[in-house]
Amino acid sequence: MNVLVCIKRVPETGARITLTPDEQEIDTSYLPFTISPHEECAVEEALRLAGSHGGTTTVLTLGAAAAVEQLQNAMAMGIGSAVLLETDGREWSAEATAGAIADAVRGQPEGFDLLLFGNEAADTGDYQVAVRVAVSLGLPCVTGVKRLELEEGRAVARREAGGGFEVFELPLPAVVSVKEGINLPRYPSLQGRLRAKKAPIQRLTPDPRASGLEKVRLLRAPERGRRAEILGSGADAAPRVAGVLRELGLVAS
Amino acid sequence: MILALVEHADGAVDTTSLEALTLARGLGDPLEAVVVGAPGGLAETLGAFGVTRLHRIVHERLEEYAPEAWAQGVLEVVESRAPGALLAGGTDRGHELLAHVGSRLGAAVAASCVAVEPDGDVFRVTRQRWGGSLLEEAVLAGQTKLLTLAPHVVAAEPVADATFPELLDVTPSLGDEHFRARVTRREEGAAGVVRLDQARVVVGGGRGVGSAEGFAVLEELAELLGGAVAGSRVVTNLGWRPHTDQVGQTGARIAPDLYIACGVSGAIQHMVGCKSAKRILAINKDEHAPIVAHADYAVIGDIHEVLPALVAELRR
Ligand SMILES: Cc1cc2nc3c(=O)[nH]c(=O)nc-3n(C[C@H](O)[C@H](O)[C@H](O)COP(=O)(O)OP(=O)(O)OC[C@H]3O[C@@H](n4cnc5c(N)ncnc54)[C@H](O)[C@@H]3O)c2cc1C
Numbered sequence A: 001m002n003v004l005v006c007i008k009r010v011p012e013t014g015a016r017i018t019l020t021p022d023e024q025e026i027d028t029s030y031l032p033f034t035i036s037p038h039e040e041c042a043v044e045e046a047l048r049l050a051g052s053h054g055g056t057t058t059v060l061t062l063g064a065a066a067a068v069e070q071l072q073n074a075m076a077m078g079i080g081s082a083v084l085l086e087t088d089g090r091e092w093s094a095e096a097t098a099g100a101i102a103d104a105v106r107g108q109p110e111g112f113d114l115l116l117f118g119n120e121a122a123d124t125g126d127y128q129v130a131v132r133v134a135v136s137l138g139l140p141c142v143t144g145v146k147r148l149e150l151e152e153g154r155a156v157a158r159r160e161a162g163g164g165f166e167v168f169e170l171p172l173p174a175v176v177s178v179k180e181g182i183n184l185p186r187y188p189s190l191q192g193r194l195r196a197k198k199a200p201i202q203r204l205t206p207d208p209r210a211s212g213l214e215k216v217r218l219l220r221a222p223e224r225g226r227r228a229e230i231l232g233s234g235a236d237a238a239p240r241v242a243g244v245l246r247e248l249g250l251v252a253s
Numbered sequence B: 001m002i003l004a005l006v007e008h009a010d011g012a013v014d015t016t017s018l019e020a021l022t023l024a025r026g027l028g029d030p031l032e033a034v035v036v037g038a039p040g041g042l043a044e045t046l047g048a049f050g051v052t053r054l055h056r057i058v059h060e061r062l063e064e065y066a067p068e069a070w071a072q073g074v075l076e077v078v079e080s081r082a083p084g085a086l087l088a089g090g091t092d093r094g095h096e097l098l099a100h101v102g103s104r105l106g107a108a109v110a111a112s113c114v115a116v117e118p119d120g121d122v123f124r125v126t127r128q129r130w131g132g133s134l135l136e137e138a139v140l141a142g143q144t145k146l147l148t149l150a151p152h153v154v155a156a157e158p159v160a161d162a163t164f165p166e167l168l169d170v171t172p173s174l175g176d177e178h179f180r181a182r183v184t185r186r187e188e189g190a191a192g193v194v195r196l197d198q199a200r201v202v203v204g205g206g207r208g209v210g211s212a213e214g215f216a217v218l219e220e221l222a223e224l225l226g227g228a229v230a231g232s233r234v235v236t237n238l239g240w241r242p243h244t245d246q247v248g249q250t251g252a253r254i255a256p257d258l259y260i261a262c263g264v265s266g267a268i269q270h271m272v273g274c275k276s277a278k279r280i281l282a283i284n285k286d287e288h289a290p291i292v293a294h295a296d297y298a299v300i301g302d303i304h305e306v307l308p309a310l311v312a313e314l315r316r
């Protein structure tokens, strides 16, 4: 059971986002970096599945050299090996990213039984890299998975639909993208961190390709800029809050 | 010609699909739609939203959802009709099917669009990024431009002069290879729970709640108000609440009449999940917490004091 998991380094924005003057990127000067919660869960799922079925785990990212940090974090959680598809850090389209990931997968000698992705990357929200990799490699694929089980050469995957689940079956090897909530990711151990620092990382340099979607600029979404009416402080505020709830018709008066 | 992919549950058209049809009407003439299956009643609704021709993908094996098979059906309609654009709602299936079609055509997909302007051979699109906290203006090119529409941005509106669409049945050529991934059964959700995305009142807790047990008073308040309990990612990550309760970029999008945010800081990834709330009441011990700047009402104080007092007040 060899599992590959694909993650993407993104800035961890605070309460407010600042853009660069050319409006092409988020100003990351003072920001730490992370990966999407969906992808954290994909990493955990890879570890869980390899733990119960045996086999290897590999983490892959396409991005700037600094993305080694995210690969090391995944290895600190327990992932066995890492691949960096190194770029100059400029944003790659979904087509180009998927193309490069598919090429890298073809180039791995052992092959993978399962390729795990996040349902959508935190920054692009393209919802498509997993499917594009699957189509390119000729593998079956399900996205948005909230529960995954493997049994004798196939995967059973549950996706939320209308308050319940639709249950997919697909033969392995397969591509699955997951959503946060599929599991509760573990924390890296100190031992894991030490091991990750020394672990070798396979580096490849992919070639970019053109996309039919070209960014012009980023802009901030309109916010709910409100001036809150302060109803009071501490327990003394309770009567006024109850008054507001009654005014809004949310409790019988 | 513009083509819209329409989702439905037993003939009832998805709201997101109606929103997509509404947007699609502004992109070119005529408007055609493609659906999988041929339930009754559907054509009439689609006609009311301006669809002049309905392509129904019918095949004995298409009863249940199978991404590659459905995508193959849509692709065959795209190939025979060569539309200027193919739109879908930004749902799990909408994103999944357009990703398949885009991949097969070697075309880009602009996901989660909020506005689209035709401009000569290209579309100028504005789309959500970062879960909706940022927007991107982009140029989408291609013979058939593929895009999904972010839910709840465009209000679904019927046309004044509805006509009954011409019906065309298409039977795609499908083989076993299209059914490798397929839905084999459904599991119903638990009945009787107030669904977060449909609740009128949501009482949300953050790190400030302090523990799983700390949620008891939030439960009590929610019950008094006939609402549902929710939480921030910190709270679900700590295992205080299940992930199904999480509001935000990687959780649920809520739109209640009132969201009561207790001990939640108001991180941008949390706010994108509750920005459709009509009103927000923040209870926070820090008057400078970002949530206060997004709220309509605020109480400054310790939730462990404010909430029991509020519950007692409501019970009087
Ligand atoms: C890609 C990405 C996706 C994310 N998706 C989500 C998501 O879907 N949902 C989500 O919620 N987060 C999400 N996050 C995490 C988000 O950035 C924040 O970390 C998180 O929302 C903070 O949760 P919090 O407000 O509970 O905790 P904190 O930020 O720690 O805030 C706690 C607040 O409680 C107040 N407080 C503490 N004690 C008390 C008390 N006794 N009484 C009153 N007030 C008190 C404090 O003043 C503070 O304002 C995401 C992050 C990333 C990077």
Ligand SMILES: Nc1ncnc2c1ncn2[C@@H]1O[C@H](COP(=O)(O)O)[C@@H](O)[C@H]1O
Residues within 6 Å of the ligand: A006, A007, A008, A036, A038, A039, A060, A061, A062, A063, A094, A097, A116, A117, A118, A119, A120, A121, A122, A124, A125, A126, A127, A128, A129, A130
């Ligand atoms: N640069 C990247 N490197 C590695 N994996 C990626 C990259 N971009 C996207 N992915 C994977 O594809 C998923 C979906 O991304 P997207 O289609 O961009 O929303 C992400 O959650 C990742 O698992």
